[in-house]
Amino acid sequence: MTGAPVLEITNLNVGYGLGEHAVRAVRDVNLTVHRGEVLGLAGESGSGKSTLAYGLTRLLAPPGVITGGTVVYHPADGEPYDVLELDDVGLRKFRWAQTAIVFQGAMNSLNPVHRISAQLTDVLAAHEPTTSAAQRTARAREMLKLVGISSDRMDAYPHQLSGGMRQRVMIGMALILQPQVVIMDEPTTALDVVMQRQILGQLIDLRERLGFSVIFITHDLSLLVEFSDRIAIMYGGRIVEEAPAAVLYQDSLHPYSAGLLGSFPALRGPRRELTGIPGSPPDLRGMPSGCSFHPRCPKAFDPCAANIPVLGNPGGGGRTVACWLHPVLSWGEV
Template structure:
């Protein structure tokens, strides 16, 4: 059963030098309790998509099309994009929470970690007593691997991994159904990354929430995700299970990403990068946006925009037509 359904979502950034089409016609389903990875190079639209789903975008960003339907446990559904200000405030944290890329920047530097969890509880669970909030704060910190006595610590007194764990604790405060994690392990060393990933999986199993996990590191997503969506130039170009993409990626861009990191097993292979650079989204190339960088493109790729059919948007693989 889907907890979130994104349909034909479009987001533009308006500027004097032209309109940047950051997200174009994205449709995705997030199943209840799954981890959906979202991968792509910088500038592919991943964080913009997440910001649109959570209604966190500010001008000059503008949502130009689409819907984001959230399905509650009781069977009711609501389009997040139509929520009024007071409804949106109630929706966030209780039903959807966000863990941002840099915990040092997302956490308040002049507030203790415990006070910041307490702020969420006071604002969204006003019936909780002071003692109940203190108990819940200590429980959340312990659950993410932080000693309860660190609730009086300020963000700068914590390591990078502990700050990221604290940000996850804040997101879990009200047991939301969906958590969006925007590159939560960026700038952490590989040992701490593995600890955070293990914690996310364990928490998902315990609380049953669904995760949208955003990163440019496809190898990391292969380890944690149930399914993975690949974004390029504001569009989803391939989606499938982690195993399916690892063993049989069909879009040339996905293949290029997979060939950009080494395999731990098997024969030694030369690492191959993707030539060229991502397109300028103020004036993307006609046809498939990836064709100027694609080593297997054909003439039709420069004029026909492939749609996402059977899990891939590529004329050489699906032949589903044009958008």
């Protein structure tokens, strides 16, 4: 692993609504983010990735509700604490200063009637009110330079910047308070593949220079294989496999992971037929019995429809999987 834990998510459950009609969108998720690493979170739309991100930062809008679990944050100095138990004052200090998030459609998140300079310095004014206007402006210029934008664009409006530049501004805004964890929720979806690689390459370079951790959420597993240290695969609100990126790419254990890997073309090597995954993701209001993937799984057999596999360790290598093809793992016998 890259370093000591910075964020530990244990048995996190998130739902929408209450009572018998509640929808369980995140189910018993356990994840550890280590200091300085890039953790990729992949899965189809509706698998619970964004709900997990908004749940651990307590940004869920009603009727979203956290129904169980802990999210323990380990600051660079000080004692660990559970984010889910913070009051409003503590939560304000945690968000953006300790953990920042770049939302889906980030390049459309900038206020169209305010200049870039105002939007960057407002973050500093809110969290560091003792700094002077000159200090805030200097920090904003420095951050724009870090993300590859000339400081003479400080007074531009969002519509005067390209999509890639607006995306870089949002990343700069997320990093301006030097948080320990940056959550990126499909930040490059609206960009072409060349711009995606440029921005992600720059992000990894900034991570190496500044030392923050990244939770990178996307449905594009090919991006995660290239840029992540570890990858966790979500399906039906659960983590079904977690492994180092190179290990997952070369030897995935869960059929769903294999299906995701088989749905994008390789840039090198012999040509192969793209397989994809038949069917559609499960309806969270009425999940299948047993393993939620078994109606679509080409390797399903008798236990899959009857029992839910438990995420287990295959005996080293820092990987886990929840699949009845690996029954020893599921019973926790290793």
